[in-house]
Amino acid sequence: MLDLLDYRRRVNDLYHAVRELGTDHPSAYEQFRRVRNELFGSHAQSALDEAQKADFRGLKYAPYNPAYRVVASVDYAVEPIEYRFDLADDGQSVVRQFGHVTFELPTGRGTLGLFWITGYGGGVFLPFRDATNGKTTYGGGRYLYDTIKGADLGTSERELVLDFNYAYHPSCYYNPRWVCPLAPPQNRLSFPVEAGELLTEEIG
Numbered sequence: 184m185l186d187l188l189d190y191r192r193r194v195n196d197l198y199h200a201v202r203e204l205g206t207d208h209p210s211a212y213e214q215f216r217r218v219r220n221e222l223f224g225s226h227a228q229s230a231l232d233e234a235q236k237a238d239f240r241g242l243k244y245a246p247y248n249p250a251y252r253v254v255a256s257v258d259y260a261v262e263p264i265e266y267r268f269d270l271a272d273d274g275q276s277v278v279r280q281f282g283h284v285t286f287e288l289p290t291g292r293g294t295l296g297l298f299w300i301t302g303y304g305g306g307v308f309l310p311f312r313d314a315t316n317g318k319t320t321y322g323g324g325r326y327l328y329d330t331i332k333g334a335d336l337g338t339s340e341r342e343l344v345l346d347f348n349y350a351y352h353p354s355c356y357y358n359p360r361w362v363c364p365l366a367p368p369q370n371r372l373s374f375p376v377e378a379g380e381l382l383t384e385e386i387g
Contacts, residue, residue, distance in 0.1 A: 197215065201214070207249055220242060242383060243380065252344070253287070254344055255343055280369075288374075290374045290377060313375055315376060320382060
């Protein structure tokens, strides 16, 4: 279990560094990509199995585009809808919507629900799907926030940093041994989000 502790610590440290620099700082995006490649390529808790790690050549991303970074106000006036996800050996995960954010990107204007992962400690969870899924990104969508796992781009009481350049694929994209909660209906955007992690031919 110490390898899992180390992995989570390193992910937390990475996102802390990104927040300190600011997600739109060139060094932050470079560091994000470099550290994720290191973790995927060699760490015992990588989403990749040993055969995949042996062939790993790095994750693929779109170039950083500042137009895909927005700071959105959180609207808490939502019905607290719950979703239950079966995570196989890890049991069930329950998420409850506590708010939503509305934003405008170069390709469209959208709204995404914000979810709180129930259980001890809890955490913010923001999965989404968009029109790139199944074409240049994983068909099941991507994540932007999963604060239990350390993925936190920056928040205040009323605002959330939505930097879609940091959108990443869930573990189930890389290997079918993983089971992941995916975006519910209200988190499916009709337009493409042309930023963040892209499909890698060698994975999936």
